Amino acid sequence: xxxxxxxxxxxxxxxxxxxxxxxxxxxxxxxxxxxxxxxxxxxxxxxxxxxxxxxxxxxxxxxxxxxxxxxxxxxxxxxxxxxxxxxxxxxxxxxxxxxxxxxxxxxxxxxxxxxxxxxxxxxxxxxxxxxxxxxxxxxxxxxxxxxxxxxxxxxxxxxxxxxxxxxxxxxxxxxxxxxxxxxxxxxxxxxxxxxxxxxxxxxxxxxxxxxxxxxxxxxxxxxxxxxxxxxxxxxxxxxxxxxxxxxxxxxxxxxxxxxxxxxxxxxxxxxxxxxxxxxxxxxxxxxxxxxxxxxxxxxxxxxxxxxxxxxxxxxxxxxxxxxxxxxxxxxxxxxxxxxxxxxxxxxxxxxxxxxxxxxxxxxxxxxxxxxxxxxxxxxxxxxxxxxxxxxxxxxxxxxxxxxxxxxxxxxxxxxxxxxxxxxxxxxxxxxxxxxxxxxxxxxxxxxxxxxxxxxxxxxxxxxxxxxxxxxxxxxxxxxxxxxxxxxxxxxxxxxxxxxxxxxxxxxxxxxxxxxxxxxxxxxxxxxxxxxxxxxxxxxxxxxxxxxxxxxxxxxxxxxxxxxxxxxxxxxxxxxxxxxxxxxxxxxxxxxxxxxxxxxxxxxxxxxxxxxxxxxxxxxxxxxxxxxxxxxxxxxxx
Amino acid sequence: xxxxxxxxxxxxxxxxxxxxxxxxxxxxxxxxxxxxxxxxxxxxxxxxxxxxxxxxxxxxxxxxxxxxxxxxxxxxxxxxxxxxxxxxxxxxxxxxxxxxxxxxxxxxxxxxxxxxxxxxxxxxxxxxxxxxxxxxxxxxxxxxxxxxxxxxxxxxxxxxxxxxxxxx
Ligand SMILES: Nc1ncnc2c1ncn2[C@@H]1O[C@H](COP(=O)(O)OP(=O)(O)OP(=O)(O)O)[C@@H](O)[C@H]1O
Ligand SMILES: [Mg+2]
Numbered sequence: 001x002x003x004x005x006x007x008x009x010x011x012x013x014x015x016x017x018x019x020x021x022x023x024x025x026x027x028x029x030x031x032x033x034x035x036x037x038x039x040x041x042x043x044x045x046x047x048x049x050x051x052x053x054x055x056x057x058x059x060x061x062x063x064x065x066x067x068x069x070x071x072x073x074x075x076x077x078x079x080x081x082x083x084x085x086x087x088x089x090x091x092x093x094x095x096x097x098x099x100x101x102x103x104x105x106x107x108x109x110x111x112x113x114x115x116x117x118x119x120x121x122x123x124x125x126x127x128x129x130x131x132x133x134x135x136x137x138x139x140x141x142x143x144x145x146x147x148x149x150x151x152x153x154x155x156x157x158x159x160x161x162x163x164x165x166x167x168x169x170x171x172x173x174x175x176x177x178x179x180x181x182x183x184x185x186x187x188x189x190x191x192x193x194x195x196x197x198x199x200x201x202x203x204x205x206x207x208x209x210x211x212x213x214x215x216x217x218x219x220x221x222x223x224x225x226x227x228x229x230x231x232x233x234x235x236x237x238x239x240x241x242x243x244x245x246x247x248x249x250x251x252x253x254x255x256x257x258x259x260x261x262x263x264x265x266x267x268x269x270x271x272x273x274x275x276x277x278x279x280x281x282x283x284x285x286x287x288x289x290x291x292x293x294x295x296x297x298x299x300x301x302x303x304x305x306x307x308x309x310x311x312x313x314x315x316x317x318x319x320x321x322x323x324x325x326x327x328x329x330x331x332x333x334x335x336x337x338x339x340x341x342x343x344x345x346x347x348x349x350x351x352x353x354x355x356x357x358x359x360x361x362x363x364x365x366x367x368x369x370x371x372x373x374x375x376x377x378x379x380x381x382x383x384x385x386x387x388x389x390x391x392x393x394x395x396x397x398x399x400x401x402x403x404x405x406x407x408x409x410x411x412x413x414x415x416x417x418x419x420x421x422x423x424x425x426x427x428x429x430x431x432x433x434x435x436x437x438x439x440x441x442x443x444x445x446x447x448x449x450x451x452x453x454x455x456x457x458x459x460x461x462x463x464x465x466x467x468x469x470x471x472x473x474x475x476x477x478x479x480x481x482x483x484x485x486x487x488x489x490x491x492x493x494x495x496x497x498x499x500x501x502x503x504x505x506x507x508x509x510x511x512x513x514x515x516x517x518x519x520x521x522x523x524x525x526x527x528x529x530x531x532x533x534x535x536x537x538x539x540x541x542x543x544x545x546x547x548x549x550x551x552x553x554x555x556x557x558x559x560x561x562x563x564x565x566x567x568x569x570x571x572x573x574x575x576x577x578x579x580x581x582x583x584x585x586x587x588x589x590x591x592x593x594x595x596x597x598x599x600x601x602x603x604x605x606x607x608x609x610x611x612x613x614x615x616x617x618x619x620x621x622x623x624x625x626x627x628x629x630x631x632x633x634x635x636x637x
Numbered sequence: 638x639x640x641x642x643x644x645x646x647x648x649x650x651x652x653x654x655x656x657x658x659x660x661x662x663x664x665x666x667x668x669x670x671x672x673x674x675x676x677x678x679x680x681x682x683x684x685x686x687x688x689x690x691x692x693x694x695x696x697x698x699x700x701x702x703x704x705x706x707x708x709x710x711x712x713x714x715x716x717x718x719x720x721x722x723x724x725x726x727x728x729x730x731x732x733x734x735x736x737x738x739x740x741x742x743x744x745x746x747x748x749x750x751x752x753x754x755x756x757x758x759x760x761x762x763x764x765x766x767x768x769x770x771x772x773x774x775x776x777x778x779x780x781x782x783x784x785x786x787x788x789x790x791x792x793x794x795x796x797x798x799x800x801x802x803x804x805x
Contacts, residue, residue: 483680495680495688496705503644509700512690517679521768 042356045363049182052146056139060191063135066128067195073125074341075199080118082334089114090330140183141285147179148281151369152274178362180288185359200342207338211327214320218313218339310336382460388452388467389417390548390579392438397447399437407433408602411447415595417548420580422593424620429599431583432472435551438581439468451549465489469547471555475534479523482511485537486518489545497544504573505540506566507533532563539567543574550575552582564589587620587627596620645702647691648710652702656718664691664701671701676722679703682770689723729776729784730756735797745804747777751785758783767804775805 207215317332394413400406407430415421423431440456449456487493502508514520598606598619606618613620653665661673673694686707692698730751739746745762758779760766768776775787
């Protein structure tokens with residue numbers, strides 16, 4: 001089953017698509033290469049991600065302006081509020097009247113005007129913030145979706161080798177958060193930094209110029225602000241759990257496709273999987289919009305707390321004003337306002353390096369998948385092979401997962417249509433490898449595999465998948481109902497066909513025992529099935545697919561003897577009128593085989609009928625003897 | 638083909654149905670009489686009265702046969718008896734109105750009006766107690782395994798939907 005992957009430690013250390021022709025330079029597409037501020041490569045990813053925002057340029061330009069506008073308003077407000085309002089208007093400075101071109105002495109009017117200007121500035125800032133979050137909530141999910149869909153499409157294209165080589169599970173479950181991380185950085189963070197850094201510097205200069213003592217006091221309070229910020233962020237609990245739920249679904253979908261990539265491919269369902277993925281992805285998108293909205297609320301609360309801090313500055317400031325009149329009252333007001341603005345700016349700056357590193361790391365992982373070149377390409381002009389007889393001929397086949405380490409060598413094999421070939425050999429001999437090559441999950445290095453005299457490279461993917469189906473060591477159950485899982489290779493199969501296939505696969509009875517029968521949701525976050533149950537589902541799947549060539553890789557490995565007997569019956573029905581390649585450790589399973597081959601160290605060491613092999617008194621006879629003795633001993637217990 | 642791999646379809650021609658005093662069903666088919674048989678919907682959500690598996694009462698619950706379409710293949714009393722059995726077995730109140738949902742310590746307490754009267758039940762907030770049959774049709778399974786159906790989410794008020802939001 002799944003542990004199978006762990007049996008190949010050599011595979012996991014291989015760099016992505018080591019031998020692919022004409023792909024990006026080695027290492028380019030490898031995950032996790034960008035360190036903190038990871039040099040040139042980080043900038044490369046940076047530019048590449050920027051391209052994803054191209055369709056949203058107008059929105060982003062608007063966004064930049066809102067940031068700029070808000071920054072200017074924010075710089076202006078303290079000035080209006082303190083210096084103008086208090087020091088000029090309240091102290092009845094005639095210069096103000098002159099400035100507004102008002103008739104002499106009309107300070108009340110001047111006051112009105114200043115207050116109006118203040119209110120307008122504040123409202124404008126709020127408005128700009130609203131525009132920002134609106135654009136944000138619109139653009140971000142889009143870009144994320146695009147990135148993820150690209151990742152997914154490229155996963156569908158890739159060969160088995162890629163998935164074995166990249167420890168997919170760990171890498172892929174992060175795709176979602178990676179895309180979010182990257183996009184968030186570009187739309188949330190970057191424009192803000194670009195406009196706010198100058199504002200930050202300006203504010204600091206102004207503050208120190210106004211009063212260095214007060215400036216120091218206000219900076220002392222900054223760590224406290226950061227703390228409050230962190231506490232506030234832990235709220236919004238429920239929304240996050242909703243997103244989490246949606247994300248879990250999507251991760252499950254991804255996982256389904258990763259662990260099941262062999263099945264997705266061998267039944268030719270890449271298209272459908274992409275569509276299914278897009279659907280769950282939309283759900284996350286909705287949750288995401290809600291989160292962004294919530295985030296804005298949190299921000300508002302944060303601003304409120306900031307005001308409380310400002311009071312402290314006020315305390316010290318008032319003391320200064322009252323005791324030595326070093327500064328004026330209006331001055332203090334302006335100052336306090338600048339302090340309020342300083343805090344979010346500093347918070348932003350403190351996050352900059354962390355955000356950059358994290359985002360570029362995420363980008364690296366995403367592009368690792370997008371960039372990986374498909375190793376197996378469909379023939380441009382495939383031979384039309386809609387229905388085949390099922391004759392297989394393998395000529396001088398040599399193959400290895402790594403250069404210089406052949407797993408199979410000089411294999412020659414001929415299977416007549418409708419016959420059953422048994423494949424025997426020790427664990428690791430290369431049996432699974434051989435059948436994977438016939439399904440074209442990997443590309444042969446040397447030699448050829450022909451079906452009905454046509455090289456499988458000349459087949460269109462659809463034709464190949466239609467004619468060759470596999471019940472494999474790894475059973476792929478995706479998130480969906482039992483019926484959907486069985487009808488995997490034949491969407492739209494009728495209920496009757498599905499039940500019939502399940503009955504033939506000895507799966508009907510256990511399915512009926514589940515409370516929701518064929519409507520029971522199974523897979524990642526649904527009901528879990530036992531190994532034997534999964535296997536029977538996959539047999540039902542193959543029965544429904546009705547291929548001309550059937551591959552059984554340890555089809556009865558995960559079941560008890562009684563179930564095996566039932567499955568055996570299903571299999572002997574299934575194998576009628578098809579070419580069957582059956583791999584089994586339990587040799588009794590291969591009783592019905594017309595012909596047997598024994599693979600040892602990647603070569604066919606023995607071949608012939610059951611009787612011939614027994615007479616030869618070689619490896620097969622030896623294995624047979626071992627198993628009979630073992631069985632006999634068990635019988636004695 | 639092997640006999641075990643064949644599906645036997647039951648209909649009024651090859652099957653007699655009778656109701657016992659205790660409200661159970663006895664069935665006679667292929668010359669054999671089976672007592673207290675169980676009726677199992679193989680597609681309880683997507684095809685309620687199609688493909689019903691008729692099984693023996695014992696632990697093995699062996700399949701006696703299948704009814705492809707109850708409405709088509711049986712008539713009169715036989716059909717009514719079987720429909721009644723199914724109704725009892727698959728009783729699912731339909732939620733008409735959500736009075737309140739209270740979340741406390743990881744559990745959610747539902748107070749709802751159903752077509753079978755007012756009902757209160759508990760689910761675990763973070764487990765998948767909601768089975769989505771389609772975009773709008775939902776089954777809720779409570780901690781005791783009882784089921785409740787919301788046939789159309791869109792028919793709920795906006796406030797009720799909001800209460801359900803975190804579960805969907
Ligand atoms: N993806 C892979 N990358 C690198 N090496 C691999 C990969 N898959 C298999 N191998 C190696 O190829 C050899 C043959 O493996 P294969 O899975 O074909 O054996 P098998 O005969 O099917 O064994 P079993 O009976 O245990 O299923 C083993 O040495 C294995 O380590
Ligand atoms: Mg194997």
